[in-house]
Amino acid sequence: MDWPTLLDRKRLCDPNYVEKPDRPTFVQDADRITFSAPFRRLANKTQVHPLYENDHLHHRLIHSVETASVGRSLGVAVGDWLEKDHNLGAGEKHVVAGMTQAACLAHDIGNPPFGHSGEAAIGSWFSERFSGPSELFGSLETTLRPEFEGFEGNAQGFRVISRLEMYRNNGGMRLSNGVLGAFAKYPVSARVRAKANQSYRGLKKFGLFESDVHLFAEVAGAVGLPVEIVGDDHWWRRHPLVYLVEAADDICYNILDLEDAFASADFSQEMVLGHLQKLAGIPNVDLADRTVEEIIAYARARAIGTAVDACVEAFKLNYQSIMAGTFAGSLVEASSKSSEFGKIEKLAKQRLFTSPRKTELEVFGRNVVHQVLDGLIGIFDQLLAQKWDATKLSGYHEQLCRAANLDLRDVKDAYTALHALTDYVSGMTDRYAVKVSKLVAGV
Numbered sequence: 001m002d003w004p005t006l007l008d009r010k011r012l013c014d015p016n017y018v019e020k021p022d023r024p025t026f027v028q029d030a031d032r033i034t035f036s037a038p039f040r041r042l043a044n045k046t047q048v049h050p051l052y053e054n055d056h057l058h059h060r061l062i063h064s065v066e067t068a069s070v071g072r073s074l075g076v077a078v079g080d081w082l083e084k085d086h087n088l089g090a091g092e093k094h095v096v097a098g099m100t101q102a103a104c105l106a107h108d109i110g111n112p113p114f115g116h117s118g119e120a121a122i123g124s125w126f127s128e129r130f131s132g133p134s135e136l137f138g139s140l141e142t143t144l145r146p147e148f149e150g151f152e153g154n155a156q157g158f159r160v161i162s163r164l165e166m167y168r169n170n171g172g173m174r175l176s177n178g179v180l181g182a183f184a185k186y187p188v189s190a191r192v193r194a195k196a197n198q199s200y201r202g203l204k205k206f207g208l209f210e211s212d213v214h215l216f217a218e219v220a221g222a223v224g225l226p227v228e229i230v231g232d233d234h235w236w237r238r239h240p241l242v243y244l245v246e247a248a249d250d251i252c253y254n255i256l257d258l259e260d261a262f263a264s265a266d267f268s269q270e271m272v273l274g275h276l277q278k279l280a281g282i283p284n285v286d287l288a289d290r291t292v293e294e295i296i297a298y299a300r301a302r303a304i305g306t307a308v309d310a311c312v313e314a315f316k317l318n319y320q321s322i323m324a325g326t327f328a329g330s331l332v333e334a335s336s337k338s339s340e341f342g343k344i345e346k347l348a349k350q351r352l353f354t355s356p357r358k359t360e361l362e363v364f365g366r367n368v369v370h371q372v373l374d375g376l377i378g379i380f381d382q383l384l385a386q387k388w389d390a391t392k393l394s395g396y397h398e399q400l401c402r403a404a405n406l407d408l409r410d411v412k413d414a415y416t417a418l419h420a421l422t423d424y425v426s427g428m429t430d431r432y433a434v435k436v437s438k439l440v441a442g443v
Contacts, residue, residue, distance in 0.1 A: 001226070001324075002224065003088050003092070006223050006224060006241070007092065008176065008181075008223050009025040009026070009177075009178060010025075010176065010177055011171070012162060012174050012180060012215065013170050013215075013218075025179075026095060026098035026102050026178070027098060029098075029099075029102040029175045029179045030098070030102040030105055033105045033106045033173065033175075036109075038164075039061070039106070039109055041427065041428075041429050042060035042108060042111075043059055043060070043061040044429035045059060045108075045112075045114075045115075045429055046060070046113065046114050057264060063108065063252060063253065064105055064107065064109075066252050067105075067107060067248045068104040068105045069101075070247075070248040070252055071097075071100040071101050071103070072097045072100060072104075073097075074244045074308055074312060075093070075096045075099070075241070075244055076096075076097040077308065077312045078093075078096060078315050078316075079093025079094070079096030080093045086319075099176070099179050100241050102179045103179050103180075103183040103245045104249070106179075106183055107157070107245055108157070109160050110156030110157025110158070111153035112151075112153065112369070112425060112427075112428070113368075113429055113430045113432075114364075114366075115361070116153075118369060118426075119152065119153055120366070121365060121369035121370060122369060122373075122422060122425060123148070123149050123150050124366070125369065126145075126151065129377075135381075135384060136377075136380055136381055136384050136414055136417065136418075139414045140414045141415075143191045144191065146190040146191070146206070147190045147209050148418055148422065151422060152190075152205055152207065154186055154205060154206075155186075155190075155206055155208055155209050156209075156422070156423075157183070158183065158184060159209055159419075160172070161173045162175075162180065162212060162216075163212060163215065164423065178239075178241075181223040181239035182239050182241035182242055182244075183245070184219070184238075185202070185207055185242055185245070185246060186202055186205045186207030187225065187237070187239075188202065188203055188206055188207065188208060188236070189206055189208045189209065189210050189235075192233045192235050193235070195233065196228070196230050199328060201327075201330065202237065202242075211419065216236070223239060225237055225325070226325045240323060243322060243331050247330065247331040247332055250332040251304060251308065254341055255303050255307065256300065259297070259300050264355075264357070267351070269292050269296065271347075273295070275340070275347070276299035276300060276303045278340045278343075279302075279306050279337055279341075280302035280303040280305070280306040281302075283298070283299075307332075307335075307341075310335035311331040311335050313335065313336065314332075314334040365430070365433075367437075371437040371441055372425055372437050375441065376421060376424070376440065377421070379393065379397045379400060379401060380411070380421060383408070383411060388413065390411070404440075406424055407423070
């Protein structure tokens with residue numbers, strides 16, 4: 001892979017686009033993401049802790065903004081090194097930074113309500129339905145079922161930015177190929193992933209729905225991603241900037257989960273400071289006049305800075321394998337701070353993700369998501385019976401579509417019907433999901 005190709009600034013599905021000299025494509029990309037409705041809705045989607053209990057805790061939108069900030073720092077540092085040591089063009093470090101920042105802004109845009117438990121709730125509901133006698137579910141090809149049974153926010157995110165928003169079914173937001181390449185952490189469909197050797201990090205999950213593979217193929221061809229053949233199918237190696245986007249996300253959620261855990265009274269001051277100071281060291285600064293919250297915020301800022309430096313060094317050390325498309329790890333795992341991050345992740349799994357409030361949220365969120373899906377599936381059963389003619393819906397189902405603002409424009413078979421359903425549910429905020437669940441339950 002080579003950087004002039006990887007940083008392709010042409011737009012998806014927009015061959016006549018000409019970049020403005022005073023407004024680079026990647027800046028427009030960031031703006032298109034920022035001003036989009038799916039990005040705005042992230043303000044009411046759970047990150048880790050239940051929303052509305054504490055205004056100082058993170059939600060998906062502020063996490064995305066912070067991840068973009070860290071991604072920009074990583075991009076500037078790596079880009080500067082590439083300019084000095086690897087013949088990247090003068091000033092191109094700003095392209096590296098800008099594309100990384102834009103991809104970071106979008107990295108959670110496909111996530112459903114109620115955090116990762118929302119993904120699990122969608123998947124479990126579909127698994128139950130596929131094992132039942134439903135004609136609608138039984139008519140879907142078996143190879144396509146994993147897209148729904150293991151619903152994946154990364155694949156939904158690519159669908160949102162490349163298909164659903166702005167230029168619907170014609171490039172979506174029409175972001176630059178470089179940014180779309182940097183966004184795609186898992187450049188493989190669920191069907192192909194099931195047949196591939198999954199030791200490569202880019203195959204840890206699937207990141208493309210079958211309906212969107214042709215769009216990513218256009219992106220991958222434009223930026224020059226290596227193709228791997230699996231029988232009659234194929235997947236792609238990761239774009240190098242994916243590792244910076246992933247590192248920014250890893251840094252933010254690990255470190256900021258600690259700060260949130262203190263704010264929510266799940267972790268003590270000593271526990272949080274102990275882990276942050278293992279990352280960044282004990283500062284040689286007098287903090288006696290600061291509050292506990294200010295001391296932790298200072299430690300958090302230093303820890304982020306140290307982690308950024310460590311991930312930049314990991315990128316440099318693994319540069320050849322990253323550019324060859326063979327690097328199988330993450331920058332955090334390959335960094336000098338791997339052990340410290342491992343301990344934070346272990347602590348979060350043992351103590352934070354099992355906290356009473358978190359557990360209550362997951363149980364509540366699962367029931368809300370299932371109730372919404374149960375309440376809406378009748379619309380699609382009837383569409384199947386009416387050969388996908390929405391004008392023949394019964395009075396009640398037509399009213400329900402209007403009341404729930406359900407979009408049926410692309411529904412023409414079982415596959416598009418189920419994606420219309422997941423588009424709707426995954427796009428919900430926590431609060432709106434509760435509202436619709438009450439609507440369909442008659443509460």
